[in-house]
Amino acid sequence: MNDTFTSNEIHGGTSTEVLKRSFLDNLSYRQAKFPAVATTYDHYMALAYTVRDRIMQHWLQSASTYYEQSVRSLCYLSAEFLLGPHLGNNLVNLGMESETRQAMLELGLDLDRLLAEEEEPGLGNGGLGRLAACYLDSLASLQIPAIGYGIRYEFGIFDQELKDGWQVERTDKWLRYGNPWEVARPEITFTVGFGGSVREQVDSAGNYQVEWVPDRHVMGMAYDTLIGGYGVPTANLLRLWQAQASESFDFQLFNVGDYQGAVLEKIASENISKVLYPNDEALQGKVLRLQQQYFFTSCALQDMIRIYLQRSSQLGNLHEKFTVQLNDTHPAIGVAELMRLLIDQHAMPWELAWEITRRTFAYTNHTLLPEALERWSVELLGRLLPRHLQIILEINRRHLEGVRKRYPGDEERASRLSLIEEQGSRAVRMAHLACVGSYSINGVAELHSRLLRDEVLRDFHDLTPEKFHNVTNGVTPRRFMLLANPRLSALITHAIGDGWIRDLDQLHRLEPLADDAAFRAEWRVVKRAVKEDLAEKVQQRTGISVDPESLFDVQVKRFHEYKRQHLNLLHILSLYFQIKDNPAADVTPRTFLFAGKAAPGYQMAKLIIKLINSVGEVVNGDSDVNGRLRVAFFPDFNVKNGQWIYPAADLSEQISTAGKEASGTGNMKLSMNGALTIGTLDGANIEIRDHVGPENFFCFGMTVEEVASLQAAGYDPGSLVRDNADLSRIMHRLSDGTFSRGDTELFRPLVENLQYHDPFFVLADFSSYVERQREVSAAFQDREVWTQKSILNVARMGHFSSDRSIRDYCREIWQIDAIQPNGFNSKFKP
Ligand code: GL7
Numbered sequence: 001m002n003d004t005f006t007s008n009e010i011h012g013g014t015s016t017e018v019l020k021r022s023f024l025d026n027l028s029y030r031q032a033k034f035p036a037v038a039t040t041y042d043h044y045m046a047l048a049y050t051v052r053d054r055i056m057q058h059w060l061q062s063a064s065t066y067y068e069q070s071v072r073s074l075c076y077l078s079a080e081f082l083l084g085p086h087l088g089n090n091l092v093n094l095g096m097e098s099e100t101r102q103a104m105l106e107l108g109l110d111l112d113r114l115l116a117e118e119e120e121p122g123l124g125n126g127g128l129g130r131l132a133a134c135y136l137d138s139l140a141s142l143q144i145p146a147i148g149y150g151i152r153y154e155f156g157i158f159d160q161e162l163k164d165g166w167q168v169e170r171t172d173k174w175l176r177y178g179n180p181w182e183v184a185r186p187e188i189t190f191t192v193g194f195g196g197s198v199r200e201q202v203d204s205a206g207n208y209q210v211e212w213v214p215d216r217h218v219m220g221m222a223y224d225t226l227i228g229g230y231g232v233p234t235a236n237l238l239r240l241w242q243a244q245a246s247e248s249f250d251f252q253l254f255n256v257g258d259y260q261g262a263v264l265e266k267i268a269s270e271n272i273s274k275v276l277y278p279n280d281e282a283l284q285g286k287v288l289r290l291q292q293q294y295f296f297t298s299c300a301l302q303d304m305i306r307i308y309l310q311r312s313s314q315l316g317n318l319h320e321k322f323t324v325q326l327n328d329t330h331p332a333i334g335v336a337e338l339m340r341l342l343i344d345q346h347a348m349p350w351e352l353a354w355e356i357t358r359r360t361f362a363y364t365n366h367t368l369l370p371e372a373l374e375r376w377s378v379e380l381l382g383r384l385l386p387r388h389l390q391i392i393l394e395i396n397r398r399h400l401e402g403v404r405k406r407y408p409g410d411e412e413r414a415s416r417l418s419l420i421e422e423q424g425s426r427a428v429r430m431a432h433l434a435c436v437g438s439y440s441i442n443g444v445a446e447l448h449s450r451l452l453r454d455e456v457l458r459d460f461h462d463l464t465p466e467k468f469h470n471v472t473n474g475v476t477p478r479r480f481m482l483l484a485n486p487r488l489s490a491l492i493t494h495a496i497g498d499g500w501i502r503d504l505d506q507l508h509r510l511e512p513l514a515d516d517a518a519f520r521a522e523w524r525v526v527k528r529a530v531k532e533d534l535a536e537k538v539q540q541r542t543g544i545s546v547d548p549e550s551l552f553d554v555q556v557k558r559f560h561e562y563k564r565q566h567l568n569l570l571h572i573l574s575l576y577f578q579i580k581d582n583p584a585a586d587v588t589p590r591t592f593l594f595a596g597k598a599a600p601g602y603q604m605a606k607l608i609i610k611l612i613n614s615v616g617e618v619v620n621g622d623s624d625v626n627g628r629l630r631v632a633f634f635p636d637f638n639v640k641n642g643q644w645i646y647p648a649a650d651l652s653e654q655i656s657t658a659g660k661e662a663s664g665t666g667n668m669k670l671s672m673n674g675a676l677t678i679g680t681l682d683g684a685n686i687e688i689r690d691h692v693g694p695e696n697f698f699c700f701g702m703t704v705e706e707v708a709s710l711q712a713a714g715y716d717p718g719s720l721v722r723d724n725a726d727l728s729r730i731m732h733r734l735s736d737g738t739f740s741r742g743d744t745e746l747f748r749p750l751v752e753n754l755q756y757h758d759p760f761f762v763l764a765d766f767s768s769y770v771e772r773q774r775e776v777s778a779a780f781q782d783r784e785v786w787t788q789k790s791i792l793n794v795a796r797m798g799h800f801s802s803d804r805s806i807r808d809y810c811r812e813i814w815q816i817d818a819i820q821p822n823g824f825n826s827k828f829k830p
Helices: 007-012 016-029 040-069 087-094 097-106 111-116 127-141 247-255 259-273 287-311 315-321 334-345 350-360 378-384 386-406 411-417 430-436 446-456 458-463 477-483 486-496 504-515 517-542 565-581 603-620 639-648 666-672 685-692 704-713 717-723 725-735 748-756 762-781 783-795 802-814
Strands: 073-077 146-151 159-163 166-170 182-194 197-202 208-213 216-228 235-245 322-327 361-364 375-377 427-429 440-443 468-470 551-556 590-595 629-633 651-654 676-679
Touching (some): 007 016, 007 040, 016 040, 016 097, 040 087, 087 111, 087 127, 097 111, 127 146, 127 216, 127 322, 127 802, 166 603, 182 235, 182 287, 197 386, 208 334, 208 386, 216 259, 216 287, 235 259, 235 287, 259 287, 287 315, 287 322, 287 334, 287 378, 315 350, 322 350, 322 802, 334 361, 350 361, 350 386, 375 378, 378 427, 386 411, 386 430, 440 446, 446 458, 446 468, 477 486, 477 639, 477 666, 486 504, 504 517, 504 783, 517 629, 517 783, 551 639, 551 762, 565 590, 565 603, 565 725, 603 629, 639 666, 651 666, 666 685, 676 685, 676 783, 717 725, 748 762
Parallel strands (some): 073 146, 073 322, 322 361, 551 651, 590 629
Antiparallel strands (some): 159 166, 197 208, 216 235
8 A cells, every 4th residue: 555645645635545544544543443353333433534634624724714814704503403424425525435435445345334334413303403404514515604503412312213103212322432523622611601690880980880690600612513515625613512510610519528519510510411302393491491592602602702802802893704693593592692791791882782783693583383482481581591681671671662762652562572571471582582683584485484574573574674584495405415316316417417516506407308208217217226225224114015116105304283294194094995995996006104203292293103103004904905005104214314215205295284384394305306295385385386387296275374264264173074974984983993903092182183173274174185196196107297297396496405595695694705715735626
């Protein structure tokens, strides 16, 4: 082996020879193993370090350029980053997958086996956290200076197992064997206070001063993960904070001899970054959650100020160098924290601090569900963060003063606009704090932004219409096409070149090929192959064998009643009873694939998972069905498993009640991989349909307006059951033990909920859904036409790249430009 590599080559080269050498060095000197005893995991670690070094070069170059040019940067504050495995993605972004595969091969190793070793960092629940990860990819790929700030949860989203058809949660010990992608930064540590009291005094010069004396301090230590862009020499930082006990506090207790007290205190402090709350779109209102939010937000803001002060001596222009995007209200306490830092720590007058604060933050709302709009009780917030409560009340006083000046006598409006909810026990409305304390407010799809303007945040829209924007979500084509679906990507690149990977609108060039029979045949070969791959996985994970020739009908997402997995089930049951009535009926063979986690405390969602498995047991085993319908639940849906599933879908189920799904992003991942959508006019479905064309999209169900008028008129789901023979039989059979081994109680809560309440209008949309599904079945029989539609879906999905979303944010909101790292010498030309 060549032994004359320079340091630059050892850490940055991408030839097969240099990769082998770097890998072996890392195996020895970082992993401390000699080849004879090294395990597959050691090999994975050595390769991960090898790859990380390559990104490190890009990061050092990017960071020094940002520093020299004192650029304007984005800080993306998010309680969740659902990253997914790094290794494969980094190889793709660095363009070194084939050299790496070859290098491993020459060392007798199989790259795919090493890839399978990685524990994915599941630091998020679902769409919101995964969106943050897609945005990091696009920010780096578009060369936008940015830092992601969040929490280094020791335990991420739980692993899901199934026992007797029920979800069982297992702790996600993702850090157990170490994390080669992060760099610990003990030198970047900040103190965060909690509790205590606020002392007010007038100093000798007559200035009024406020001092917050917390009764507890926690340290936040930085862990950095490098995020490299695709095909560019740019890398940005994801900086996650880990909670640690503060030593000074230890010492106090040790000194008075309370050893045990000190240790307990240490444990309590470190609990802050221990575990991700597994609830998506529902509040628990737990004090630990507020501690997490304040903890990472405070660390992030302190870090921004530290970075800013490296280049400047006064904070008056902070908002020119940094803009902070709040990913939902989870970091909204940052508005009060920045005020506190500027006023109490940097002696700034209120008016100037407020000017800077308001010009620093921008707020994205991600949900309309009332139970997900964060409210913290004034009592709890005041106990944990007394100084912040004081600041929030003062912000509110000034805000309401302005409101009353503008709308004299309109006290109802003032109370609606207040940061404090006064009904019941008093609570701080975090969305209101975010609206008042920011220069921009945006929704995540056109419909969602409209509903924010017209309903949820209507009074704020009246007050400051210029703040409102829409930025429709997007997903990264690097992870969700190139990495997840290499076969389809190769076919596309062969047809139109590889420009689409950075400029997804170029997929339009596939359009004429939809009419090319030979291309359609190749498209089907690819789809068939990825369906075979998935069928094998399904067999391994569930024991259920599925036919790759059947229509793969896929609903993968978190379990929630508004997402209506149970509507999908009702359709399955309708088909099943149709076969039972007439076993010779002509049905299009389908594989119904479900995957997704339910919040551990969400009983109804867990019961729906159980029902899917119970229906699967009966349907899959019924000889009348004879394999024409298969129902499978793929356990532990996460990014890794998603990458298997998205490419193989024929039909994408996006069937939420209109007005409930803010955007959805799985809808984009599936359509980009050639699935046709059956969907409601909800969230981004509407824009997807507009782009791919209504003739290539199966739309059904009530509109937002229709839902609202049905609700207003008085909705009676029971009458729908009585009037529809199909539906009454299904409801009856769900209760008579057919799917519960004779147990007539098991599914009663679900059946009764639908029959007597049906808060998400499942039964109201049932007929329309079943009718559309009939068209889907018919359409799938004509494979040529179906393939044409599949190609047109992909060709017209360019708009839903997260690159487009990030460009929108940069142009309309952040006003940030791309920066080329200077002086770089590698295959990446700056
Ligand atoms: C969500 C929305 O439910 C989802 O529709 C959206 O695509 C996503 C990203 O904007 O944000 N809001 C939310 O609280 N969660 C989401 O996934 C958990």
